[in-house]
Amino acid sequence: MSSIQEIQNEIVDEFAMFDDWMERYEYMIELGKSLPLINEKYKTEEYIIKGCQSKVWVHADMEEGKVAFTADSDAIITKGIIAILIRTFSGQPPKEILDADTAFIDKIGLKEHLSPTRANGLVSMIKQIKLYAIAYQTQLD
Template sequence: MTIQEIQEEIVDEFSMFDDWMQRYEYMIELGKSLPLIQEKYKTEDNIIKGCQSKVWVHAEMKDNKVEFTADSDAIITKGIIAILIRTFSGQHPTDIIKADTNFIDEIGLKEHLSPTRANGLVSMIKQIKLYAVAYQTQLN
């Protein structure tokens, strides 16, 4: 699936819920299905700066695609990073770099987060794109 298709799927899933309590519960469920980062990658280097809670993201290049794993010590944040990992993991670096993240606004996520969590979300996206830039550079 392309990034766009995954984003559309996520928007459709979130549109099934009537209120934000249901959406938060769904995000918590998504967090439980997150491909967990190995303990050896839970290092200071892999922590997302700018997040209120601890979020670790690890990236590896496999068959010219970036594979991400992650974890967080907070359940809502774990759900947020799970959405991003689902969207961007297994994609080509160029596609990750070019992808817009309007789907975040479409599901209303940013406006329903506290300012510190919203900043953390922006930091997570920025870090994922930085990994993609680094891997893209290696491919060239």
């Protein structure tokens, strides 16, 4: 499996292929469509991310020392955003998730091209992913 940094570099390279933000939004929508489906039982208030304008559900399980995330959203752009985060962090050890830098989001220009509410939602998604990692790392310690 690739490291978080390697995956982030791949994402930066992929976004660099597009000349304008309309193409990047279309790509994010495609990424969202490829997001593995979250089990319907996790589409409840307990798994919803607070601070997002649209509904975003994230669930995590620990599998062989690595955190496996699933997610969904009711908005297509937001679903693309969470797909990028799931691709980056799912299947990684909790410590690596906690130590990971998220500067790649700035490198692809995502934050600056989102509305303030979507940018806040992005921060909330990253925070929730890191909270799951903290919980699983605590179990390992």
